[in-house]
Amino acid sequence: MDEQLETKYDDYHDAKDDSKLVEIPSFIDGRPRHRPLVLLKGGRFDFATKFQDLKDWCFGCGQSCGCNRVSSVSSTSSIYQSPPKRYIYWGPAFDIASNADHGGQTTVRSPHLEFEDDDDFVGRGSKFVSNYISTTKYTILSFLPVNLFEQFRKKANLYFLIIAILAFTDLSPKSPVFSVTPLTIVLAISAIKEAYEDYKRYEMDKEINNRQVMVCRPDADGVDWQFRAVSWQEVQVGDIVKVTKESKAFPADLCLLQSSTNQGLCNIETANLDGETNLKIKQAVGATYSLPCDLKGNEYPFNDRLQFKLESEAPNENISKWKGALYFNGSKDAIAVGMNQFILRGCTLRNTDWIIGAVVFTGVETKISLNNKQSKFKRSNVDMIVDQVLYFIFGVQQILCIFGIISHLLWLNNNAEHQWYQYIDSNGDTQSNFGELAALNYFTFLVLMDLFVPISLYVSMEMVKFSQAALITFDGDMVEKVPRELEEGKFDKIHAQARTSNLNEELGQVSFIFSDKTGTLTENKMDF
Secondary structure (H helix, E strand, O other), X not given: XXXXXXXXXXXXXXXXXXXXXXXXXXXXXXXXXXXXXOOOOOOOOOHHHHHHOOOOOEOOOOEOOOOOHHHHOOXXXXXXXXXXXXXXXXXXXXXXXXXXXXXXXXXXXXXXXXXXXXXXXXXXXXXXOOOOOOOOOOOOOOHHHHHHHHHOOOHHHHHHHHHHHHOOOOOOOOOOHHHHHHHHHHHHHHHHHHHHHHHHXXXXXXXXXXXXXXXXXXXXXXXXXXXXXXXXXXXXXXXXXXXXXXOOOOOOEXXXXXXXXXXXXXXXXXXXXXXXXXXXEEEOOHHHHOOOOOOOOOOHHHEOOOOEEEEEOOOOOOOOOOOEEEEEOOXXXXXXXXXXXXXXXXXXXXXXXXXXXXXXXXXXXXXXXXOOOOOOOOOOHHXXXXXXXXXXXXXXXXXXXXXXXXHHHHHHHHHOOOOHHHHEOOOOOEOOOHHHHHHHHHHHHHHHOHHHOOHHHHHHHHHHHHHHHHHHHOOOOOEEEEEOOOXXXXXXXXXXXXXXXXXXXXXXXXXXXXXXXXXXXXXXXXXX
């Protein structure tokens, strides 16, 4: 029987058209199966929370009995040295028996973490994050406080905030309107610019999250299983996905099972990750690619012999390392899988019609997302220079304020007796503490000389940066023409995208580029 199936597999890849079909036995027909789904909600995986769930786990009883015998385990135990592994299943051998929750239907076993019960239905689908991603800096609720925090990290904004507060006291010789209005205008313009740029990031995230990919899913009754087009954000751990060369990228981190070429080979381009345009070769293990498959791969997931348990290490940021074990067809002997079978999210399929893989990591647990650290508040060199000039202005202003205090104190000592009516307090008594009066006038002088700091300069800088970002985005010379694979002689134009305008001026300061590989640069040509 095995020799016949292998012959049929070879016939598929030698066929020149779709007329040569082989009947593949399917385990789906007549067996309704329910597929648990995850909530379409992004979130970061928290290992601490997962370990907290194990605080009452008893290794003697093998359950959460509450006897807290876990405390007797040495702190050097492997449980605490590394995060828990994850297990992914496919095939009827791993299905869970009929359950009342789904009208007696057999349920596909959900992926789960190490030490969790295989048959645990409580909270299924929520063990792993969804494939939804977000690169925005703000949310609707966090925009105002976070943006204000970032704005007041600028020295001038913080200075004018202090002046605005002093304007509401009796020490200010000016109306609060003249201090608050300029600050409000500056903060509003900066906030509008940041909101617009963050909205553009949201639009880009939305386009990526709504890209379509073929995922093996059943119909509403759990009977008709086939590859169906779903959005990237609906992909979940344990899904069997089919990616074609027309797809823009891989939607998640996958373990390669089958491809349209012989011996399960495929070519992967990682230019989106590391800039390398050289194609990398990935190959599925023999146990999965040797199974018979139709020309388009649509029947491959339903082969009776495709039954496996995939053991994977926990998510980590090491982009060049992944280890796993494949237990195929109920065998207790593990087949080692590694980076040769692992395909990263964001890579592109080249010179291969299609591949089929099992989803291992999704969303913020993918390696590319784990390497995207939270960006710090960046400031350009021009901002640093402006800050240094402000320090000088502040220094001059303080000298003048101190000079004003001393001059006022000397004037009080010589003329206070003749100007006594100017220094009557709220009780009707004449104040005689001239030192205190002179010191309080420091704040009056500070408010009077707030015009030393050019607040309009920051408004002008924000508007110039915003205009520069628009010019970069719509520059006709900063366009890359990418040839279309299916339409010879036609190109797609990719414009430069200025996702933030805070560092525009840094581009003009690049004078030299040092590279160990000239091939990394586009067409081996450097144009400034």
